[in-house]
Amino acid sequence: MAQSSNLRLTSNLIGSDARVFKILNTSFAAGLKGTAQIVCKEWQHALHIPAVRLWAYNSMLDELDLIAVSGEPQFEHCFKKASNRLPSNSYAGTAIRAGRVVRCVNPASEPDSIQDSVLTDILGQLPHIICVPVISVDINPAGITPPFRGAIDIHIADVNSIVEPEEWLLFLGEMSAVALRSAHCFERNSITQRLSRLALDVLNPTDTSRLNARKDFYLKSVKQVLLGAANAQCLSIFEAEESRDALYCVATTGLENVEDLNHWVSYRKDDGATWAVFESGEPELVRSVQKDPVYQINFPERRTLPGSLDFDPALFVPLPGHSQANPIGVIRIVERTCYVNGERLQNFSDHDLDLIRNIANQISPYLQMIRLQAAVELFVERSVHQVTQPLQGVIGYSSNLLDGLYDADPATIDMKLRYIRQMSLAAIRMLRNISWADKVNDFNFLKNVVKVPFRLAYYFLDRVKDMQPIRANERISVKLHNASEMAHWGDFWADDRYFDQVVQNLLHNAVKYSYPRTSAEVRLLRHGKDLRIQIASTGIPIQDGETALIFEDRERGEWASRYDQQGTGQGLYIARQIMRGFGGDVTLLRRDSDPSVSPPPGYPTAQRSTFEILYPGAFCS
Amino acid sequence: MTQPRILFVDDDYYEMLGLIERLEAEGMQVITATTVPEALDKSKEQPDLIISDLIMPRVSEATLGDDRYVGVNFCKTMKARFPSCPIIVLTVVSDPAVLAKARAYADDIMVKPVIPRELIHHVRQCLNWAGPPRK
Numbered sequence: 001m002a003q004s005s006n007l008r009l010t011s012n013l014i015g016s017d018a019r020v021f022k023i024l025n026t027s028f029a030a031g032l033k034g035t036a037q038i039v040c041k042e043w044q045h046a047l048h049i050p051a052v053r054l055w056a057y058n059s060m061l062d063e064l065d066l067i068a069v070s071g072e073p074q075f076e077h078c079f080k081k082a083s084n085r086l087p088s089n090s091y092a093g094t095a096i097r098a099g100r101v102v103r104c105v106n107p108a109s110e111p112d113s114i115q116d117s118v119l120t121d122i123l124g125q126l127p128h129i130i131c132v133p134v135i136s137v138d139i140n141p142a143g144i145t146p147p148f149r150g151a152i153d154i155h156i157a158d159v160n161s162i163v164e165p166e167e168w169l170l171f172l173g174e175m176s177a178v179a180l181r182s183a184h185c186f187e188r189n190s191i192t193q194r195l196s197r198l199a200l201d202v203l204n205p206t207d208t209s210r211l212n213a214r215k216d217f218y219l220k221s222v223k224q225v226l227l228g229a230a231n232a233q234c235l236s237i238f239e240a241e242e243s244r245d246a247l248y249c250v251a252t253t254g255l256e257n258v259e260d261l262n263h264w265v266s267y268r269k270d271d272g273a274t275w276a277v278f279e280s281g282e283p284e285l286v287r288s289v290q291k292d293p294v295y296q297i298n299f300p301e302r303r304t305l306p307g308s309l310d311f312d313p314a315l316f317v318p319l320p321g322h323s324q325a326n327p328i329g330v331i332r333i334v335e336r337t338c339y340v341n342g343e344r345l346q347n348f349s350d351h352d353l354d355l356i357r358n359i360a361n362q363i364s365p366y367l368q369m370i371r372l373q374a375a376v377e378l379f380v381e382r383s384v385h386q387v388t389q390p391l392q393g394v395i396g397y398s399s400n401l402l403d404g405l406y407d408a409d410p411a412t413i414d415m416k417l418r419y420i421r422q423m424s425l426a427a428i429r430m431l432r433n434i435s436w437a438d439k440v441n442d443f444n445f446l447k448n449v450v451k452v453p454f455r456l457a458y459y460f461l462d463r464v465k466d467m468q469p470i471r472a473n474e475r476i477s478v479k480l481h482n483a484s485e486m487a488h489w490g491d492f493w494a495d496d497r498y499f500d501q502v503v504q505n506l507l508h509n510a511v512k513y514s515y516p517r518t519s520a521e522v523r524l525l526r527h528g529k530d531l532r533i534q535i536a537s538t539g540i541p542i543q544d545g546e547t548a549l550i551f552e553d554r555e556r557g558e559w560a561s562r563y564d565q566q567g568t569g570q571g572l573y574i575a576r577q578i579m580r581g582f583g584g585d586v587t588l589l590r591r592d593s594d595p596s597v598s599p600p601p602g603y604p605t606a607q608r609s610t611f612e613i614l615y616p617g618a619f620c621s
Numbered sequence: 622m623t624q625p626r627i628l629f630v631d632d633d634y635y636e637m638l639g640l641i642e643r644l645e646a647e648g649m650q651v652i653t654a655t656t657v658p659e660a661l662d663k664s665k666e667q668p669d670l671i672i673s674d675l676i677m678p679r680v681s682e683a684t685l686g687d688d689r690y691v692g693v694n695f696c697k698t699m700k701a702r703f704p705s706c707p708i709i710v711l712t713v714v715s716d717p718a719v720l721a722k723a724r725a726y727a728d729d730i731m732v733k734p735v736i737p738r739e740l741i742h743h744v745r746q747c748l749n750w751a752g753p754p755r756k
Contacts, residue, residue: 396734396735
């Protein structure tokens with residue numbers, strides 16, 4: 001039995017089992033409520049669990065790289081029979097060798113043919129175990145032997161405790177695959193409805209609510225500083241008896257979509273004591289302010305109110321580090337009409353300005369934090385978009401398949417299944433990018449590498465096919481050169497998870513940033529035991545100053561950002577970090593202007609950009 | 622009832638194709654656009670319904686402003702052009718402030734991923750609410 005309470009996640013999911021969970025739950029005492037999912041590093045371990053054998057129930061699973069099974073004992077004999085039929089280079093064959101096999105059982109009907117002691121012994125062999133707080137995963141709630149007439153039923157105990165959304169999405173994808181391949185077994189639409197809801201639960205509100213909580217904290221911190229200053233009468237600028245609403249103060253970050261921190265100070269008539277109120281929605285005060293960009297450029301420290309103007313003057317105090325090129329962080333003081341002994345007061349004193357500068361110094365770090373937070377929120381939004389959009393494709397096509405929209409036309413269904421697969425991969429690739437982004441500099445990042453042999457031509461032909469649906473309506477194609485030559489190169493060894501991420505990141509970029517009616521091209525070169533993969537596309541240019549920048553984390557070229565607003569700027573960074581981890585590299589090989597291609601309106605002359613992946617020792621086991 | 626004309630605006634065409642196919646299977650005529658300028662160009666005549674994303678590439682600074690939620694401005698433009706045309710927004714955005722902006726012009730907001738059957742239900746509701754399709 002694995003003893004570590006630091007549960008490790010891998011992609012080698014095997015399944016859920018009420019009895020397994022019972023043992024896990026006792027061992028870990030982790031307080032999880034529900035079913036566990038177990039990870040076997042070696043496929044053979046899974047064979048000890050009878051229910052795994054049912055995966056062969058569905059003989060069409062050889063196109064899936066993740067396999068779902070159920071727990072009915074009468075299918076024990078099916079396993080060997082089906083596994084013998086699988087080609088060694090098929091997805092299922094690869095998946096089995098990589099241990100990427102998923103088992104979903106009906107906890108209510110799990111057979112008791114295996115003793116707890118045996119189960120414990122099996123679990124003891126498992127190097128990695130994950131627990132996802134799934135209460136139950138039941139593909140056959142009625143407990144009826146196949147053909148099932150049930151519905152998939154997934155209950156989550158606590159989505160916030162899901163550590164790796166990538167793993168969860170994989171799981172959802174597997175469940176979706178079960179439904180698609182066994183559509184007659186399930187109530188129509190039940191799975192897609194649940195999948196979409198669960199996906200949103202996992203991907204969307206969880207992250208944003210956490211972020212918003214932090215944002216609130218930062219905003220509160222800034223307000224506390226201002227409030228403290230006000231309470232200390234630092235802002236008692238106008239103490240005239242006749243003053244009413246003497247001061248309206250705004251600390252602004254200058255950032256898009258970050259609200260100003262409105263603050264106004266007023267004075268009680270009777271004793272002149274200062275008190276402060278923080279109101280972000282004080283319409284009367286806001287309405288009287290005329291926003292003039294000139295103020296923000298010049299930052300005049302003293303202004304005289306021209307008698308002809310009917311709006312309030314404003315004074316801006318830049319925060320430390322502020323510059324015209326980087327107009328972030330400004331304290332803006334708006335002077336309301338104010339009379340002192342019948343005389344109109346128009347300016348702040350030097351002392352007042354010093355006080356305001358002091359406040360500016362105090363809140364500057366907080367505003368910088370807000371700035372970072374805004375960037376994080378933007379990143380999360382884009383990431384959610386990049387994951388949810390392909391999920392929309394998966395759910396849309398899945399639902400249509402289940403509803404028989406494609407008239408059982410095998411060619412159409414095959415095409416839709418390819419779309420579904422491509423979109424699932426896109427979502428998973430994006431989630432891996434997100435989850436790896438913070439880890440790729442970690443020394444341990446690549447420690448779980450398991451190299452398996454590939455047929456290079458087979459692998460790349462498949463990747464290229466996967467990419468074809470993307471932007472196909474803009475007639476962007478993907479071409480693979482020298483495929484026939486590759487067939488003679490023999491086995492190529494790589495960890496499919498890492499290598500696939502690198503290839504897909506670059507291929508996806510090539511398609512994404514191509515101009516319409518062009519081709520992305522893939523060419524492979526073998527130099528001894530090393531492999532060079534060149535991926536070229538014609539489209540959005542990379543400018544002179546951006547050649548290093550585009551390999552940085554969350555950085556993108558200027559035109560790329562305009563062309564594709566959802567990108568997160570991580571693809572090249574992740575790809576390079578992975579390949580450097582393997583002793584190789586990802587580089588920008590060439591940039592050639594190509595005026596023969598017509599750019600879309602508003603975009604610059606096309607550039608043919610060639611990236612190269614260097615993988616040393618690729619042909620060594 | 623004549624065949625309703627629906628303008629479907631989303632930059633990710635193939636990911637939305639499942640929804641488009643379902644709308645067409647329901648007997649609706651779907652006009653697709655992957656950019657806002659293309660949508661504006663294709664909506665010279667009033668459609669019976671508009672379905673739009675919020676986040677799309679900003680092709681023209683002059684016509685679309687600097688808001689990154691280009692779809693909000695698009696909905697605003699279309700509502701001004703065709704006040705009686707219902708608009709359904711499909712989005713992954715969950716920020717209440719952004720959704721509030723969209724809600725000012727949209728008749729319905731659905732959060733992606735959307736199940737085709739649910740979309741059909743909302744489309745039918747909107748079309749009924751807006752009266753029979755234009756002849």
